[in-house]
Amino acid sequence: MNNVIEIKNLKKYYDNTRAVDGISFEVRKGEVFAFLGPNGAGKTTTLEIIEGLRKKDDGEVIYFGRYNSPSDFYIKERIGVQLQNSAFFDNLTVFETLNMFAGLYKKSYNVKKLIDMISLNEKRKAKVKELSGGQKQRLAIAVALVNDPEIIFLDEPTTGLDPQARRMIWEIIIELKKSGKTIVLTTHYMEEAEQLADRVHIIDHGKIIASGTVDDLIKSLKKETVIVFKTENQKLFEEKFKCIIIDNKVELETNNIEKDMLKLLEFSKINNINLEDILIRKPNLEDVFLNITGRSLRD
Numbered sequence: 626m627n628n629v630i631e632i633k634n635l636k637k638y639y640d641n642t643r644a645v646d647g648i649s650f651e652v653r654k655g656e657v658f659a660f661l662g663p664n665g666a667g668k669t670t671t672l673e674i675i676e677g678l679r680k681k682d683d684g685e686v687i688y689f690g691r692y693n694s695p696s697d698f699y700i701k702e703r704i705g706v707q708l709q710n711s712a713f714f715d716n717l718t719v720f721e722t723l724n725m726f727a728g729l730y731k732k733s734y735n736v737k738k739l740i741d742m743i744s745l746n747e748k749r750k751a752k753v754k755e756l757s758g759g760q761k762q763r764l765a766i767a768v769a770l771v772n773d774p775e776i777i778f779l780d781e782p783t784t785g786l787d788p789q790a791r792r793m794i795w796e797i798i799i800e801l802k803k804s805g806k807t808i809v810l811t812t813h814y815m816e817e818a819e820q821l822a823d824r825v826h827i828i829d830h831g832k833i834i835a836s837g838t839v840d841d842l843i844k845s846l847k848k849e850t851v852i853v854f855k856t857e858n859q860k861l862f863e864e865k866f867k868c869i870i871i872d873n874k875v876e877l878e879t880n881n882i883e884k885d886m887l888k889l890l891e892f893s894k895i896n897n898i899n900l901e902d903i904l905i906r907k908p909n910l911e912d913v914f915l916n917i918t919g920r921s922l923r924d
């Protein structure tokens with residue numbers, strides 16, 4: 626039995642919003658499973674239903690092949706949850722906070738080791754209110770680990786953090802995977818999914834619109850290269866070459882870079898148009914999302 630979680634036809638509607646619109650997937654033991662999607666796609670709602678924090682309207686959540694209630698004590702002892710916004714007691718120290726949470730479980734991780742794991746040793750006596758955003762987020766992950774869970778849910782663990790703080794969290798997640806934990810992660814950062822995930826499920830308007838390994842998803846585009854440039858005449862290129870405009874740049878996906886590059890340059894010369902900041906890159910998950918939805922992940 627390799628699936629630790631199976632989700633069947635999950636639904637959650639709010640008035641006119643189909644927050645989760647009939648999604649099914651499974652999470653395999655030991656993998657980093659990522660939900661990638663823009664704001665409002667339904668990631669948090671899905672996660673919170675699986676965690677037992679929100680009620681579903683329909684569908685099934687099955688843990689370890691047989692338990693269908695996340696609020697069962699058996700399940701609670703085996704999962705760890707980091708919410709998108711965690712509220713801690715401002716005046717407790719890092720050590721006191723973790724010690725308090727550890728006291729809630731039958732089995733708990735050694736708090737000193739946990740502090741080591743999240744590299745907050747120097748801050749163990751600091752009060753929560755004195756921590757930086759990245760340090761607070763690492764504390765939130767440590768709280769999720771306090772019961773030494775088999776499955777860890779991380780809801781947008783690096784949102785709003787600077788690149789260095791983000792990397793520190795990525796390293797913690799990589800170490801957790803190495804130690805055999807299963808990690809379910811949501812993110813709207815394509816790089817995060819690319820760096821960490823064994824399998825990515827792209828979610829939009831409450832539906833899973835693509836899933837697979839990062840490589841498989843990118844290969845599904847069937848394009849080898851993307852030419853990116855800036856110009857003041859974006860519309861002209863959009864019409865003539867079926868380019869996409871994203872972040873004020875023009876992007877052309879191609880399987881024949883020499884031919885298409887020449888065409889672009891000739892066209893710009895004939896029409897006396899300047900092309901600036903030309904670069905060539907490999908396709909990424911952002912392109913996958915764009916090709917399916919016609920929108921950018923960051924819209």
Ligand SMILES: Nc1ncnc2c1ncn2[C@@H]1O[C@H](COP(=O)(O)OP(=O)(O)OP(=O)(O)O)[C@@H](O)[C@H]1O
Pocket residue numbers: 639642643644662663664665666667668669670671709781813
């Ligand atoms: N309690 C609620 N009442 C009404 N609508 C809600 C509620 N919670 C979520 N929604 C709506 O459901 C949709 C999905 O929201 P959800 O928070 O799950 O998305 P998300 O992908 O996690 O986005 P974000 O990254 O912004 O958190 C959104 O349109 C949101 O406005």
